[in-house]
Amino acid sequence: xxxxxxxxxxxxxxxxxxxxxxxxxxxxxxxxxxxxxxxxxxxxxxxxxxxxxxxxxxxxxxxxxxxxxxxxxxxxxxxxxxxxxxxxxxxxxxxxxxxxxxxxxxxxxxxxxxxxxxxxxxxxxxxxxxxxxxxxxxxxxxxxxxxxxxxxxxxxxxxxxxxxxxxxxxxxxxxxxxxxxxxxxxxxxxxxxxxxxxxxxxxxxxxxxxxxxxxxxxxxxxxxxxxxxxxxxxxxxxxxxxxxxxxxxxxxxxxxxxxxxxxxxxxxxxxxxxxxxxxxxxxxxxxxxxxxxxxxxxxxxxxxxxxxxxxxxxxxxxxxxxxxxxxxxxxxxxxxxxxxxxxxxxxxxxxxxxxxxxxxxxxxxxxxxxxxxxxxxxxxxxxxxx
Amino acid sequence: xxxxxxxxxxxxxxxxxxxxxxxxxxxxxxxxxxxxxxxxxxxxxxxxxxxxxxxxxxxxxxxxxxxxxxxxxxxxxxx
Numbered sequence: 001x002x003x004x005x006x007x008x009x010x011x012x013x014x015x016x017x018x019x020x021x022x023x024x025x026x027x028x029x030x031x032x033x034x035x036x037x038x039x040x041x042x043x044x045x046x047x048x049x050x051x052x053x054x055x056x057x058x059x060x061x062x063x064x065x066x067x068x069x070x071x072x073x074x075x076x077x078x079x080x081x082x083x084x085x086x087x088x089x090x091x092x093x094x095x096x097x098x099x100x101x102x103x104x105x106x107x108x109x110x111x112x113x114x115x116x117x118x119x120x121x122x123x124x125x126x127x128x129x130x131x132x133x134x135x136x137x138x139x140x141x142x143x144x145x146x147x148x149x150x151x152x153x154x155x156x157x158x159x160x161x162x163x164x165x166x167x168x169x170x171x172x173x174x175x176x177x178x179x180x181x182x183x184x185x186x187x188x189x190x191x192x193x194x195x196x197x198x199x200x201x202x203x204x205x206x207x208x209x210x211x212x213x214x215x216x217x218x219x220x221x222x223x224x225x226x227x228x229x230x231x232x233x234x235x236x237x238x239x240x241x242x243x244x245x246x247x248x249x250x251x252x253x254x255x256x257x258x259x260x261x262x263x264x265x266x267x268x269x270x271x272x273x274x275x276x277x278x279x280x281x282x283x284x285x286x287x288x289x290x291x292x293x294x295x296x297x298x299x300x301x302x303x304x305x306x307x308x309x310x311x312x313x314x315x316x317x318x319x320x321x322x323x324x325x326x327x328x329x330x331x332x333x334x335x336x337x338x339x340x341x342x343x344x345x346x347x348x349x350x351x352x353x354x355x356x357x358x359x360x361x362x363x364x365x366x367x368x369x370x371x372x373x374x375x376x377x378x379x380x381x382x383x384x385x386x
Numbered sequence: 387x388x389x390x391x392x393x394x395x396x397x398x399x400x401x402x403x404x405x406x407x408x409x410x411x412x413x414x415x416x417x418x419x420x421x422x423x424x425x426x427x428x429x430x431x432x433x434x435x436x437x438x439x440x441x442x443x444x445x446x447x448x449x450x451x452x453x454x455x456x457x458x459x460x461x462x463x464x465x
Contacts, residue, residue, distance in 0.1 A: 012399070018407060024439050025411030027432040030418055034429020062424020 037061065045176055047369055052338050056177075056372070064211060064284050071336075075290045080312055082152045090123050090157055091358045094130025094144035095346060109139045110302050112162050115325050119148045129162060132344035133200060133386070134352075141167045141200050141380060142344050144356060149310055149321045158310035158321045159356040161201065161342055165304045168200060168378050170233075170241045172218060172258040175373040178208050179216055179223055189370035191377050196350040198379040202367040203307050203342040204295055204334045205374040206233075206262030211284045214261035217252045225250040231265035231331030233297060233376070234258070243299045243329045260374070266319040267298060267330040276316045285335065288315040293340045297376075298327025305378075306330070309340050311359060337361045339373060348386045 013021070041057040042050065059067050115127035125145075132142035141164045149158035163170075176189045191199050206212060215226035220237070232246040235257045245265050252259075264281050266273050278287045286292060295309035296318050308321045315332060322330040334340060341362045346352035353364035367375055380386065422428045 012403065018403070020439060020442070021404075022407045022411045022414065023435060024443075025408055026414040026418070027436040027439070029412055029415035030428050030432035031436070033419065034425050034432065037425050038429065058426040058430060060424070061426025061429075062422055063427040063430055066427060066430070 045370060047366070047371055048338065059208075060180075060210065068285055071286045071292075072290055075286060075292050079291055080153060080155075084153070084155050086154050087123060087148065087157070090126055090146050090148075093125075093146045093159060093356065094132050094344075095134055109164070109166065110304070112143065112300060112304070112326055115145055115147050115160065117147050118324065119151055119154055123148070132161070132354075133346045135386065137385070139164065139167065141384070142378065144344065145325075146357065147324075149313070150317055153312065156310060156312050157357065158308055158313070159342065160321065160325045161203075161307040161344070161356060162300075162325070163201065163305040163307070163378055165241055165299075165302075167381055167384050169239050169381055170235055170305070171195075171377045171379060172205070172233075172235070172260055173367075173375050173377055174218065175205075175371050175375065177372045178205070178374050179218070180209065183218070183223060184221075185219055189372075191350060191367050195377070195379055196368075197348055198382075199345055199350050199377055200380055201342065201344045201378040203297075203376050203378075204339050205376060206260055206331070206333050207283050207285065207335075208373070212262050213280075213283060214263065215246075215250070215259070216261065217256055217259040220252055220254075220257055222250070222252045226252075226259065227261060229264065230261040231263060231329075232259050232261045233331070239381070240303075241299075241305065242303065243297065243331060245329075262331050262333060265329060266296060266315060266332050267323055267327050270323070270328045272316070272319050272323065276314075276319060282315070290314070292335055293337045294318045294335045295333040295340045295342070296322050296330050297333055298322045298325075298330030300326040301328050307333075307342050307356075309342055309356060309360070311337070334373065341366050341375075343367060 038054065038057055042053055046053055055067060112129060114129060117126045127145055127147045129143040129145050131140040132144050133140065143162040144159065146157050146159045148154055149156050174183055174186050174189065191202060209216060209224050213227070214230045216223040217226065226246055226249065228247050228249065230246050232244050233241070234244055235241050236255050237257045245268055246261060263283055264273060266276065276288055278289070282288055291312040291314055293309065293311045294313040294315065295307070298306045300306055306322060306325050306327045308318065308325060310321065318332060319330065341360055342356035343353050343364050343366065344356070346354060350368055353368065355364050367377070418428050419425065
């Protein structure tokens with residue numbers, strides 16, 4: 001055997017070991033651009049933790065199905081069991097009873113009827129509307145209540161907010177990262193300083209555009225092509241707000257100021273969507289039957305907004321909560337504890353912000369600092385007194 | 387005229403093999419990045435494989451060390 005051959009054999013690794021080395025090197029090479037992208041995501045302005053930012057980064061960079069699968073498994077494994085000890089009291093919601101049975105006097109304007117509790121005997125204050133703000137006067141713009149949402153799970157409490165559309169306007173506020181760039185007039189991604197005098201409530205938006213497979217019109221311009229048949233929160237140029245099943249095509253009708261779509265309607269003309277089961281129409285996210293924090297928004301028969309949120313909800317149970325509160329049309333908004341927020345402001349100037357439910361994990365100051373996700377802000381109409 | 391084989395040291399042979407492996411790895415990585423849905427999923431998968439291979443290599447090294455016969459006291463410092 002010649003010296004060259006001997007040397008070659010001495011430096012030769014077994015094939016499987018070389019294959020392992022190739023794989024190791026390939027992984028190291030792949031990690032370089034991925035690491036750069038991840039560090040960029042972490043260094044962008046954000047108000048959520050490292051874990052949430054990393055998961056969001058993975059979702060936005062091809063890992064959405066993987067994250068959803070892991071979430072499905074996790075939530076299925078940690079699903080609550082039925083029954084359990086009954087609650088003795090409900091969490092404190094709102095600051096004062098709205099007065100009367102809820103069927104307000106004519107001169108005071110329309111008041112929603114109290115929500116009829118599902119579980120008997122009812123707990124003190126269950127389903128009774130309360131003012132969200134101190135000194136809100138005889139016609140509070142926002143009322144809050146809570147009730148146990150599912151007889152099979154008597155420990156689950158849903159929080160519901162009613163928003164008087166005759167006294168308020170709704171604004172769509174883009175977040176720092178959602179909708180994704182490019183977006184003209186993105187704004188401060190928080191309640192603008194100039195509007196804080198009039199803000200009475202803020203709440204989470206819908207799924208990111210990437211996962212909702214739906215459209216968005218912002219300031220009268222199409223950001224993402226609208227999709228027919230999808231439930232849509234619409235504000236018209238005259239200030240009217242509605243929730244509709246979109247049938248106006250991909251473009252922006254001249255009378256629409258903003259339109260945010262999210263999944264098919266969960267309630268349409270007073271009836272639950274008969275197809276609340278899973279399917280591609282429900283976005284690339286956790287299955288509809290998985291019990292998780294969920295939120296939704298609807299309109300009652302008088303055109304007032306109703307927001308609902310609770311932990312351990314399926315899409316169907318959320319729809320039932322909204323219907324029980326009086327919604328005739330409704331859609332699901334964002335899900336998961338990281339994104340579900342309804343905040344009312346108890347004093348003018350965005351003073352004393354308060355979460356709808358104490359279990360809501362994001363701080364009540366969430367929308368007074370720039371936020372990643374888009375959200376809705378409810379303002380008193382110009383000329384309306386606090 | 388007979389051409390004599392060039393002298394290649396074991397070190398040089400190992401370096402050549404490493405270079406060849408590096409080129410194959412680069413091609414593999416580029417293919418993965420081009421074909422995957424996004425860089426995030428590529429990085430996540432690479433991290434998992436890296437951890438698995440790292441654990442494998444570590445276990446292998448530990449087993450090799452355990453199997454190696456202990457050095458005799460006389461051989462110490464003999465070189």
